[in-house]
Amino acid sequence: MNRPYRYCWHHFIWRWCYNLVLILLLPFGLAALLLKSDNTEGKRNKNIERFGFIGRPKHNGILIHCVSVGEVNAAKSIIQRLQLSYPDVPITISTTSTTGAKQAHAIFKDSVQHMYLAIDIPVCMWLFFHKLRPKLVLVTEVEIWPNMLHQCYRRKIPAVLINARMSSESVKTYQNLAYLFRPSLRKFSRICTQGQQDFENFLSLGVYKPNLMQSNNMKFDLEADPQDEIKAEQLKLQLSLENQPVFVAGSTHDLEEKACLDAFKKLRVSHSQLLLIIVPRHPHRFEKVTQLCQATGYAVVKTSELDEEPLHVLPDIVVVDAMGMLKACYHLASFAFVGGSFAHKGGHNALEPALYGVPTMMGPSIFNNPVICHALADAGGLKVLSQATQLSETAGSWLNNPEEAISLGQASKKVIEQNRGAINQTLDVIAEVMEEGAPH
Incomplete structure (x- = not known):
């Protein structure tokens, strides 16, 4: 049984300090996006999705966030297995990079929904989750967005960090910002780590031990196509x-x-x-x-x-x-x-x-x-x-x-x-979390 996150008053203050920094940087990010375009589907510039404007997607499904090409490739097998296990549940893949978006489209075509993850600003992330309304969120490797995880917590959506890695170099960075990231990490219902060192590193950052498991690296389950x-x-x-x-x-x-x-x-x-x-x-x-x-x-x-x-x-x-x-x-x-x-x-x-x-x-x-x-x-x-x-x-x-x-x-x-087998272990954790329902 996992140990749920417990709210403390100072978590709010640190998260809003983080929000202030993001809001101050927003004009620069907006300028960069205006100079870019994404014609992945040949229809429109999808960068508007980064602000939470994702149209009318199928909801009550599973959201899987992959940063770029590597994460999409690593998650390919588990997404395919989820499609087989839950054929009536809509699968949504969100990415950060345009190359990740193109890879997701190349692999899955129209069998999944694709969209860009909203910028981690409260109003954008609120709009993203308000439109999508997933019943489970899977995050790959090392993406830790405080407002994204706060939306999951507020909406009682279980979130699982899969194929999670945490290098010793990254630990130092997260420890310097522990008041912000420790509460965020504790909002994950489960964290499935790639190896023992990753397990120990997450533990050192304050993740509750019952919420951690070593599932090994899903990349070892790579199959020849x-x-x-x-x-x-x-x-x-x-x-x-x-x-x-x-x-x-x-x-x-x-x-x-x-x-x-x-x-x-x-x-x-x-x-x-x-x-x-x-x-x-x-x-x-x-x-x-x-x-x-x-x-x-x-x-x-x-x-x-x-x-x-x-x-x-x-x-x-x-x-x-x-x-x-x-x-x-x-x-x-x-x-x-x-x-x-x-x-x-x-x-x-x-x-x-x-x-x-x-x-x-x-x-x-x-x-x-x-x-x-x-x-x-x-x-x-x-x-x-x-x-x-x-x-x-x-x-x-x-x-x-x-x-x-x-x-x-x-x-x-x-x-x-x-070293194969990480996908089966991860699927067992996902099934367990779905049976448990949303965290309290």
């Missing part, structure tokens, strides 16, 4: 790719492409057939990355330039300028680099190449998924590098010893198989 294999085969045909070794640099950020290009130049001296495929993390950087690659003098092609006819000559570098192609590229990889790890973004999902038995490299910034990275590194299939100059050295050893590289990749794949 037949559509990715089809995309991989199509790309292979378009490029006229045969048995050439392929270096995939996935989810890259600024400066990481240059590091991979430098490594590629060194590797090509002794491995002239090597192909480099770069998949930038953000669409707005596609053109910049293409220009960076073209400046090297190598033959470069963008995936948007490919057609059904195979190329007569295999290019040196391929820039993937489309969403939803990353796992298909990993399917073709001989070895990979996962971005966000030299750019100090915490590192993106190393399980995606591991799913296809691909030995992988990352930089030292892995705080987003430390449990995953340590498990893969312990198995040998992931090499966490301290400097970008080590990319060519590590990749070179795999190119010179392909049997060893295959063995390391298979070891990573085995890690995934050994």
